[in-house]
Amino acid sequence: xxxxxxxxxxxxxxxxxxxxxxxxxxxxxxxxxxxxxxxxxxxxxxxxxxxxxxxxxxxxxxxxxxxxxxxxxxxxxxxxxxxxxxxxxxxxxxxxxxxxxxxxxxxxxxxxxxxxxxxxxxxxxxxxxxxxxxxxxxxxxxxxxxxxxxxxxxxxxxxxxxxxxxxxxxxxxxxxxxxxxxxxxxxxxxxxxxxxxxxxxxxxxxxxxxxxxxxxxxxxxxxxxxxxxxxxxxxxxxxxxxxxxxxxxxxxxx
Amino acid sequence: xxxxxxxxxxxxxxxxxxxxxxxxxxxxxxxxxxxxxxxxxxxxxxxxxxxxxxxxxxxxxxxxxxxxxxxxxxxxxxxxxxxxxxxxxxxxxxxxxxxxxxxxxxxxxxxxxxxxxxxxxxxxxxxxxxxxxxxxxxxxxxxxxxxxxxxxxxxxxxxxxxxxxxxxxxxxxxxxxxxxxxxxxxxxxxxxxxxxxxxxxxxxxxxxxxxxxxxxxxxxxxxxxxxxxxxxxxxxxxxxxxxxxxxxxxxxxxxxxxxxxxxxxxxxxxxxxxxxxxxxxxxxxxxxxx
Numbered sequence: 001x002x003x004x005x006x007x008x009x010x011x012x013x014x015x016x017x018x019x020x021x022x023x024x025x026x027x028x029x030x031x032x033x034x035x036x037x038x039x040x041x042x043x044x045x046x047x048x049x050x051x052x053x054x055x056x057x058x059x060x061x062x063x064x065x066x067x068x069x070x071x072x073x074x075x076x077x078x079x080x081x082x083x084x085x086x087x088x089x090x091x092x093x094x095x096x097x098x099x100x101x102x103x104x105x106x107x108x109x110x111x112x113x114x115x116x117x118x119x120x121x122x123x124x125x126x127x128x129x130x131x132x133x134x135x136x137x138x139x140x141x142x143x144x145x146x147x148x149x150x151x152x153x154x155x156x157x158x159x160x161x162x163x164x165x166x167x168x169x170x171x172x173x174x175x176x177x178x179x180x181x182x183x184x185x186x187x188x189x190x191x192x193x194x195x196x197x198x199x200x201x202x203x204x205x206x207x208x209x210x211x212x213x214x215x216x217x218x219x220x221x222x223x224x225x226x227x228x229x230x231x232x233x234x235x236x237x238x239x240x241x242x243x244x245x246x247x248x249x250x251x252x253x254x
Numbered sequence: 255x256x257x258x259x260x261x262x263x264x265x266x267x268x269x270x271x272x273x274x275x276x277x278x279x280x281x282x283x284x285x286x287x288x289x290x291x292x293x294x295x296x297x298x299x300x301x302x303x304x305x306x307x308x309x310x311x312x313x314x315x316x317x318x319x320x321x322x323x324x325x326x327x328x329x330x331x332x333x334x335x336x337x338x339x340x341x342x343x344x345x346x347x348x349x350x351x352x353x354x355x356x357x358x359x360x361x362x363x364x365x366x367x368x369x370x371x372x373x374x375x376x377x378x379x380x381x382x383x384x385x386x387x388x389x390x391x392x393x394x395x396x397x398x399x400x401x402x403x404x405x406x407x408x409x410x411x412x413x414x415x416x417x418x419x420x421x422x423x424x425x426x427x428x429x430x431x432x433x434x435x436x437x438x439x440x441x442x443x444x445x446x447x448x449x450x451x452x453x454x455x456x457x458x459x460x461x462x463x464x465x466x467x468x469x470x471x472x473x474x475x476x477x478x479x480x481x482x483x484x485x486x487x488x489x490x491x492x493x494x495x496x497x498x499x500x501x502x503x504x505x506x507x508x509x510x511x512x513x514x515x516x517x518x519x520x521x522x523x524x525x526x527x528x529x530x531x532x533x534x535x536x537x538x539x540x541x542x543x544x
Contacts, residue, residue, distance in 0.1 A: 093299075110432050
């Protein structure tokens with residue numbers, strides 16, 4: 001009998017279920033991703049995309065199933081700073097009195113001492129990360145004064161500073177300008193070459209075809225999963241979106 | 255007090271200082287204000303104003319029971335403060351009633367229990383001083399307890415300053431990088447209960463929530479930096495306390511009410527004239543004259 005080497009998988013979610021006070025948000029969901037893979041997470045609002053992310057980061061507990069991150073538990077993945085979560089712009093309080101620098105520094109908190117005093121290496125990591133997202137001119141800008149795209153890049157920089165090997169991105173392309181979109185796509189290619197694993201949720205079908213090696217279509221559970229070229233078919237998309245055709249949802253150009 | 259004594263600012267400030275009870279009131283209220291002001295930045299950013307109201311009212315039966323049993327009142331207050339939050343969470347989870355409704359009904363229930371207990375347990379508890387504060391009549395044992403609790407809260411908040419900021423800002427990220435969010439949640443609640451206890455001596459249970467949210471709200475209008483927000487919040491809280499006590503001394507007004515009114519006026523001032531976020535945006539006005 002051939003044994004699977006779970007170490008090969010960055011993310012290995014097996015039959016996971018999540019329910020909130022008895023209301024099922026996600027059931028029997030599976031996902032396996034290797035280093036260097038980019039996977040798109042596609043589904044309706046309320047289909048369980050955010051829940052899936054929450055389960056992987058350990059923000060919600062799964063009621064059934066198993067999640068292994070690099071062959072280990074979610075808890076040790078948290079301790080090792082393995083996963084970075086890049087929130088949706090709507091998911092954060094943009095009026096919070098905090099600067100770009102401070103947000104990116106939060107990426108280092110997990111590996112600092114209890115007082116969160118930045119060491120030289122932390123400062124350097126933050127500087128480098130901010131440079132990579134091209135926000136060096138905005139180090140001390142409060143996030144409330146940034147554009148949507150700049151804010152998105154700030155949180156990307158936080159993920160970079162964290163040096164995570166898995167990136168979870170919630171709608172990375174929504175509400176961003178062309179420049180940010182281009183920068184994010186370039187970063188994705190770099191991340192891929194660095195062997196990072198990326199799981200991103202998106203509403204934009206073009207982005208799935210453009211960036212994602214794999215696609216996971218969900219509607220409370222997995223509708224289809226596999227290589228984008230094979231799985232991302234109009235039939236599967238229609239099933240995912242409850243019988244509505246992709247043309248109707250995204251316009252004929254997609 | 256004759257009105258002519260106001261003619262010199264000097265005597266306005268120094269005359270009350272000749273009284274021992276005034277010196278004590280000014281010192282203790284400033285300390286309490288500083289603690290509540292510190293916490294206030296977190297509560298306003300976390301959106302816990304209603305929670306602050308709930309916890310501060312819910313400590314009432316705890317204070318009464320502790321007095322009756324001869325325990326430190328902070329202990330009773332802490333127990334009921336955290337208990338109310340646990341109960342709110344439980345009822346919210348197990349019923350279809352909306353959260354703000356649950357908060358409202360739980361804290362009024364606790365508060366009513368406290369009032370009933372005061373009327374039943376005939377002791378030397380002064381209902382008026384619990385409800386409206388009595389910074390001028392603070393006893394020595396209360397002074398010791400207040401100093402102890404204040405230091406405890408300040409130390410806790412200082413140690414976990416950055417973690418709490420992260421928790422208020424983005425709890426999901428905190429969890430993802432292995433920071434104990436559960437601990438931070440209860441740490442903030444604990445500090446809230448403790449601050450409510452020390453705050454109620456100054457302004458009383460009914461108004462203590464003002465100490466916990468107004469300074470933070472004022473500071474929020476004045477800065478875009480978290481550290482500055484904390485400093486402004488603490489300073490505005492201390493200044494309000496001093497103004498409130500002096501004004502209540504000279505005009506013979508209720509002290510707790512005066513302190514909170516002073517805070518409200520400072521907030522209104524920021525609301526109207528804050529450089530960036532005020533209605534009149536002072537910065538722009540000045541720029542126009544240049």
